[in-house]
Amino acid sequence: MTAERNRRWRLTLGEDSTEPSEGLGLSADDQRMDEALAALYGGGGRPGDGSGAEPRTGGLGGSAPRVATWLGDIRTYFPSSVVQVMQRDAIDRLGVRALLLEPELMESLEPDIHLVSTLISLGSAIPETSKTTARTVVRTVVDDVERRVANRTRAAVTGALNRAARTRRPKLRDIDWNRTIAKNLRNYLPEQRTVVPERLVGYGRRQQHVERDIILAIDQSGSMAASVVYASIFGAVIASLRAVRTSLVVFDTAVVDLTDELSDPVELLFATQLGGGTDINRAIAYCQGLVTRPADTVFVLISDLFEGGVRDEMLARVEQLRLAGVVVVVLLALSDEGAPAFDRALAGDLAELGVPAFACTPDAFPDLLAVALERGDIRAWAATQELDQRGMSG
Structure with missing residues (x-):
């Protein structure tokens, strides 16, 4: 037990964490794992030991072949969940983002939501030679998420409409x-x-016409990347239901209506442009124009609420929607990571209007949507869920 504990600490802290006299040897596989960790996180060094060890800065460099070899190693020696974390760290810490434009390298990556977010953020910077591979990676993740959420979302929405009828x-x-x-x-x-x-x-006898309108407005700022991915997939699933009319709008300082792209969430994602400023007021103004049946409309705003537009007008528009009979839902995030940094003051102002702002996981979103479609108490529902509700109290 002691030997295994020492081995784990050695792999965690790096080569500089042990003295040569300690004689803690590693097997061949452990050595490869250690090299993969050191390439990303550096060799380590004990704080305050006087060794002068540099901070862990990693050493993958800018070589595509070297990165490809490293990706192969981590997939061999670590589980998929750890591989995804290490890939994300390599992109963020070591500046290898440009290497994602190499088709051969992308084929070596473990597809996940964060990789999709990175590829979407690169957007038009992806060269023609890599676009096909990038789309394949994105479609792999989109199809996987869609399989996971589609049936539950359709069942939740259909059930809510049945109960409402x-x-x-x-x-x-x-x-x-x-x-x-x-x-x-x-x-x-x-x-x-x-x-x-x-x-x-x-x-009630089910009619053949559209029973509810759902409008999704998604903030494209960088911190909302995962939310953009999930919201786009949910939008595509909901749009497949005949009883619901779905609109999807993305915004930064400009507003883009991507409703026509809902039939293909991959194309929809590549039509977004992550980053830039934020004008929530302008986005809500546009969405107000989409509302034709307030009492049958659910408006979902997904944003960290860092408003660059006219704050008072934005709050006034939310109040107008609510008083007109629209069910307004504000999500600080639609992801597995909880709420990002967000404007607590604006979240508090929304709560005073009766519109709580909170983070929601993808698994909980179908149930949230069902509550909204039935015009239920969203605040009470959220209080029963294991969600990040920091925005609810402002």
Whole structure:
């Protein structure tokens, strides 16, 4: 047990963490793991040991072959979840972003949401020779996420619409007998062994027209990259439902309506441009123009709320939407990482208007959408979830 603990500490802290006299040897595989870690995080060095060891700066350099070899090593010696973290660190810490433009290198990467975010941020900088590979990587991740969320999202939305269509004066063929019995159990007559259905519960006859409008407005600032990816995929899934009209708008200081791209989330993602300023007020003004049936509309704003536009006008527009009957939802993030840095003061102002702002995980989003479609209490729902709700109190 002691030897294994020492081995783990040695791999964690690096070569400079042990004295030559300690004689802690590594196996051939451990040595390759150590080299892969040292290339990214440096050789280590104990703080205050007087060795003069430099801070861990890594050493992958700018060589594509060297990076490709390193990627192969980490995929061999570490689990997929660790590989994704190390890839992300290599891109962020060592300036190898430009090497992602090498088709051969991209084929060696472990596809994940963060890699997709990086490729989208490169956008038009990706050369023609790499675009096909980049799209393949993005589609792999998009298809994987879509498989994970599609069925649950469709079920949540359809179920919410069914419940919203329920009526207490149904025709005989539309009665929901299970719920009717449950609602009338206090009227059970033991001697007759029956329930008197004082209140009928049923489903209204489903119409063939669009029942709800959903508008997604997504902040394209750099910190929202993962949210852009997830929101685009959810938008594409929701758009496939005939009973819902879905609009998707992305914005920085300009506003771009990408609703026509919802049939292909990969093309939609490559149409976004991550980074730049933020004008939430302008985005909401545009989305107000999309609202034709306020009482049947859900407006989801996904933003860290660092407003570069006119703050008071932005709050006034949110209040106008809410008073008109639109269900307004503000998400600080739609990702697995919790809320990013966000404007707490603006989140507090929204909360005072009755519009709480909080972070939401992709797994929780279908349920949130269902609550919004049923015009339920979003604040109460969020309080029961394991979500980052820091924005709710401002």
